[in-house]
Amino acid sequence: MALRGKVALVTGGAQGIGCAVVESLLKNEAKVSIVDLNQEVGEKCKKQLDEQFGVGNCSFIQCDVTDAAKLQEAFQSTVDQFGRLDIVINNAGINNEKNWEKTIEVNLTSVIKGTYLGLEHMSKEHGKQGGVVINVSSMAAFFHSPHQPVYTATKHGVIGFSRAMADASEHGDYGVRINTLCPAFVDTPLLHSVELEENMGKFVKFKDDFKHRMRKFGVLTPSLVAEGMMMMITDSRLNGAVMKITCSKGIHYHTYEPLSA
Ligand SMILES: NC(=O)C1=CN([C@@H]2O[C@H](COP(=O)(O)OP(=O)(O)OC[C@H]3O[C@@H](n4cnc5c(N)ncnc54)[C@H](O)[C@@H]3O)[C@@H](O)[C@H]2O)C=CC1
Numbered sequence: 001m002a003l004r005g006k007v008a009l010v011t012g013g014a015q016g017i018g019c020a021v022v023e024s025l026l027k028n029e030a031k032v033s034i035v036d037l038n039q040e041v042g043e044k045c046k047k048q049l050d051e052q053f054g055v056g057n058c059s060f061i062q063c064d065v066t067d068a069a070k071l072q073e074a075f076q077s078t079v080d081q082f083g084r085l086d087i088v089i090n091n092a093g094i095n096n097e098k099n100w101e102k103t104i105e106v107n108l109t110s111v112i113k114g115t116y117l118g119l120e121h122m123s124k125e126h127g128k129q130g131g132v133v134i135n136v137s138s139m140a141a142f143f144h145s146p147h148q149p150v151y152t153a154t155k156h157g158v159i160g161f162s163r164a165m166a167d168a169s170e171h172g173d174y175g176v177r178i179n180t181l182c183p184a185f186v187d188t189p190l191l192h193s194v195e196l197e198e199n200m201g202k203f204v205k206f207k208d209d210f211k212h213r214m215r216k217f218g219v220l221t222p223s224l225v226a227e228g229m230m231m232m233i234t235d236s237r238l239n240g241a242v243m244k245i246t247c248s249k250g251i252h253y254h255t256y257e258p259l260s261a
């Protein structure tokens with residue numbers, strides 16, 4: 001898939017991994033809608049990108065992805081502004097074991113909603129031209145730890161949902177590829193939440209062990225994650241793929257047993 005003239009919507013695109021992905025999409029001449037909760041950071045990010053890539057190539061939509069009506073509006077206004085939708089990146093995520101219900105809402109429920117909205121605007125079932133959805137999971141789905149039980153559960157859920165939907169898309173001829181990205185530790189503001197009781201709740205006592213893991217496995221740059229993301233978006237052979245990005249092995253894919261049913 002060539003990116004020139006394509007239209008992407010990136011949730012949580014105002015900072016961290018999402019922002020690096022937005023920048024890569026713009027570099028490849030796509031139009032991008034940044035959908036993020038944080039008005040201040042979102043506006044600052046858009047201003048910087050306008051200076052770098054010219055006005056009119058990206059928009060910022062303030063939206064809490066857990067607000068179903070607002071998320072639906074964000075998709076519609078992206079299509080209204082740019083005329084189509086080709087790429088959806090469900091990236092917004094939080095790390096909050098104290099308010100774990102919110103973690104499920106943001107990290108899993110909203111990824112499901114974002115995928116369904118993406119299909120409404122891109123699937124051949126709805127008379128659209130096809131496209132690609134990338135859902136952001138984590139290496140936490142493969143290396144569970146005592147620090148993040150609910151976060152880990154949501155990231156497992158993202159993989160299961162995305163792979164099942166990839167099968168549905170193939171069997172239903174939606175023309176939409178659905179893939180999952182699992183980075184290990186990445187240098188973003190989210191990573192610093194390991195120190196905070198308000199995020200980790202009673203699991204904050206495991207923070208030294210967590211920091212030891214980060215030293216052991218290393219910390220990735222957001223730009224390497226964006227590079228992996230671009231591969232998943234543009235490689236039209238990939239549907240139901242699960243990409244892992246780690247310091248030791250770089251960008252690679254998880255392999256599954258073939259289905260025998
Ligand atoms: N940083 C890391 O080590 C890793 C992060 N991830 C995942 O990558 C994704 C992005 O994480 P980071 O860039 O590290 O985080 P971040 O905290 O730096 O950025 C997340 C962005 O999402 C936005 N956001 C949060 N809740 C939202 C909501 N309800 N509605 C709309 N926007 C919302 C925030 O305002 C922020 O701009 C998340 O899904 C995270 O779980 C996965 C593996 C490793």
Ligand SMILES: CC/C=C\C[C@H](O)[C@H](O)/C=C/C=C/C=C\C=C\C(=O)C/C=C\CCC(=O)O
Pocket residue numbers: 095137138139140143148151183184185190191192193194195217244246247248249
């Ligand atoms: C409080 C912490 C906040 C944010 C961090 C996030 O939770 C993030 O999503 C967690 C990432 C956890 C990563 C865990 C393990 C990483 C392991 C490796 O890098 C292992 C390296 C190689 C594995 C070989 C393979 O690819 O199979």
